[in-house]
Amino acid sequence: MSCEPESIEVTLESTLKSAETAEELTTKVCSQAGLDEEAQHQVGMAVHESLMNAVRHGNKHDTSKHVWLRFQLYPDRLEIHIRDQGSGFDLRRVPDPREAENLLKVSGRGIFLIRSFVDEFRVYNRQGQGTEVILVKRKNLRNKLEKRGKAS
Amino acid sequence: MSMKAKTRHVDSVTVVDLSGRITLGEDLSELREMIRNLLGQGQKQILLNLGDVTYIDSSGIGELVSGFTAASNQGGQLKLLNLTKRVHDLLQITKLLTVFEVYDDESTAIASFQKAARA
Numbered sequence: 001m002s003c004e005p006e007s008i009e010v011t012l013e014s015t016l017k018s019a020e021t022a023e024e025l026t027t028k029v030c031s032q033a034g035l036d037e038e039a040q041h042q043v044g045m046a047v048h049e050s051l052m053n054a055v056r057h058g059n060k061h062d063t064s065k066h067v068w069l070r071f072q073l074y075p076d077r078l079e080i081h082i083r084d085q086g087s088g089f090d091l092r093r094v095p096d097p098r099e100a101e102n103l104l105k106v107s108g109r110g111i112f113l114i115r116s117f118v119d120e121f122r123v124y125n126r127q128g129q130g131t132e133v134i135l136v137k138r139k140n141l142r143n144k145l146e147k148r149g150k151a152s
Numbered sequence: 153m154s155m156k157a158k159t160r161h162v163d164s165v166t167v168v169d170l171s172g173r174i175t176l177g178e179d180l181s182e183l184r185e186m187i188r189n190l191l192g193q194g195q196k197q198i199l200l201n202l203g204d205v206t207y208i209d210s211s212g213i214g215e216l217v218s219g220f221t222a223a224s225n226q227g228g229q230l231k232l233l234n235l236t237k238r239v240h241d242l243l244q245i246t247k248l249l250t251v252f253e254v255y256d257d258e259s260t261a262i263a264s265f266q267k268a269a270r271a
Contacts, residue, residue: 016175016177019175019176020175041238045209048175048209049209049210052210056176097246098246103248103250104217104221106215106217106218107211107214109210109213109214110209110210112210113209113210113245
């Protein structure tokens with residue numbers, strides 16, 4: 001039995017439209033991975049926000065740059081890698097938008113929403129190779145067992 | 153589906169019926185412009201009806217906050233009507249339900265502005 005995950009990779013332009021494209025693709029992959037409708041929406045939104053960050057803050061709207069999106073399907077989880085050509089950011093310095101002093105700020109909720117909607121969120125600043133964020137959504141094992149039970 | 157916005161007036165309140173996706177882009181600039189124009193024209197009681205909003209991202213949420221702050225700074229009020237479950241959940245986890253007045257019935261929402269004006 002192979003341990004290699006099923007993998008899908010696409011290269012996207014640095015435009016806001018790419019966030020929508022990525023989100024649509026994510027919903028399809030999540031459905032294929034067996035995630036329920038709510039989880040599909042949540043992961044879709046996490047990818048949308050990640051793409052927006054990559055295009056705006058990473059690539060700074062430079063249309064000569066790209067964003068790479070890769071889905072890796074494991075038996076127990078879906079991993080999504082999003083890489084831009086920017087200089088990266090420090091996750092520890094991203095303020096909590098729920099704090100009283102940040103509540104009325106217009107921006108700064110994207111990372112918080114991503115973290116709320118996936119089980120793991122990691123950021124790697126790759127020297128000279130841009131920034132890669134990894135989103136992990138675990139499959140609901142209870143649903144999986146219920147489905148398996150019905151099928152048998 | 154891109155965002156659409158239509159305004160109508162009920163008593164002294166301007167109701168903005170929004171539909172579609174509220175995400176970063178031109179549509180969001182139009183919404184900002186619309187709210188600023190309403191406030192500039194002295195229409196300071198604004199009710200955003202989000203009943204037909206299918207999707208809102210962090211930038212869209214930011215725009216609601218921006219409208220709320222702009223209205224408050226000019227002595228007005230901006231309130232929300234008919235949140236879908238997903239929009240409600242987003243405002244809940246971001247703690248913005250503690251900021252916005254939210255209604256699920258239009259006449260109650262309209263009456264709340266009159267009450268505030270009388271007080």
